[in-house]
Amino acid sequence: MIQIKDVSISFGQQRVLENINFDINTNETILVVGQSGCGKSVLMKIIAGLLIPDRGSVIIECQQLTKSNHKDAIKIRQNLAMLFQGSALLDSMNVFQNVALPLFEHTKLSHQEIEKLVIEKLALVGLKDILHRMPAELSGGMKKRVAFARAIITNPQYIIYDEPTTGLDPVIASEIINLISKLHHTYSTTTVIVTHDLYCIEQIAGRIVMLADNNIIFDGSYDDYKNADDKRIKRFLYSTER
Numbered sequence: 001m002i003q004i005k006d007v008s009i010s011f012g013q014q015r016v017l018e019n020i021n022f023d024i025n026t027n028e029t030i031l032v033v034g035q036s037g038c039g040k041s042v043l044m045k046i047i048a049g050l051l052i053p054d055r056g057s058v059i060i061e062c063q064q065l066t067k068s069n070h071k072d073a074i075k076i077r078q079n080l081a082m083l084f085q086g087s088a089l090l091d092s093m094n095v096f097q098n099v100a101l102p103l104f105e106h107t108k109l110s111h112q113e114i115e116k117l118v119i120e121k122l123a124l125v126g127l128k129d130i131l132h133r134m135p136a137e138l139s140g141g142m143k144k145r146v147a148f149a150r151a152i153i154t155n156p157q158y159i160i161y162d163e164p165t166t167g168l169d170p171v172i173a174s175e176i177i178n179l180i181s182k183l184h185h186t187y188s189t190t191t192v193i194v195t196h197d198l199y200c201i202e203q204i205a206g207r208i209v210m211l212a213d214n215n216i217i218f219d220g221s222y223d224d225y226k227n228a229d230d231k232r233i234k235r236f237l238y239s240t241e242r
């Protein structure tokens with residue numbers, strides 16, 4: 001279980017999150033939605049321990065992520081992976097090195113074993129024969145899928161996907177959604193998905209948490225979300241400009 005308690009963060013004069021409270025229960029799937037710039041990625045980075053909030057705390061399986069418990073935080077983080085919105089591949093490393101990175105850092109597996117796992121995970125996301133390509137030689141959608149393979153390479157218990165389908169063609173997007181569901185059902189992965197993609201929201205139809213005006217304005221089921229009266233929710237669901 002991950003508990004987000006009274007989390008607030010500002011950047012300079014700009015207040016982004018104010019007293020955010022919610023729990024992510026083990027095995028559940030949460031969709032985090034909200035307008036561009038409302039703080040979704042910031043919140044995900046706080047949950048992953050990559051950004052420290054000005055106030056409040058994140059507690060993962062009863063262990064608090066803070067600056068001071070760096071060692072524990074690393075341990076916790078091995079069990080928590082994040083697919084970054086911008087893929088965040090390391091440009092100077094090839095696909096194999098990028099995907100294998102968490103295994104080289106946190107395990108003592110042999111090169112051969114690691115290569116086998118990398119090939120296996122890349123196959124899961126529909127990629128093969130690209131181990132030696134550099135990120136600059138990949139399309140946006142391929143980068144996203146390589147980043148996806150890297151996020152799941154250690155079979156983490158918690159996975160945060162920040163816009164997993166944005167920029168992908170509809171066929172691959174729906175394959176990625178299926179893969180997220182499959183990982184969730186096969187490994188009981190606790191899953192948090194940040195998305196603007198209504199198709200993704202509809203397919204997953206999990207608990208929805210919506211951010212707006214620095215706070216959580218909705219936390220509930222997809223059915224309740226669709227029927228909610230809030231203007232900001234209606235705008236999110238029915239605007240074509242998103």
Ligand SMILES: Nc1ncnc2c1ncn2[C@@H]1O[C@H](COP(=O)(O)OP(=O)(O)OP(=O)(O)O)[C@@H](O)[C@H]1O
Nearest residue numbers: 011014016034035036037038039040041042043085
């Ligand atoms: N490291 C940072 N330094 C300063 N400001 C930041 C930083 N990270 C995010 N922000 C600001 O915080 C706000 C929220 O950013 P965030 O990336 O969380 O938005 P988002 O909800 O993920 O939007 P999108 O849907 O476009 O990805 C933005 O106004 C952004 O400019």
Ligand SMILES: [Mg+2]
Nearest residue numbers: 040041085162
């Ligand atoms: Mg974002």
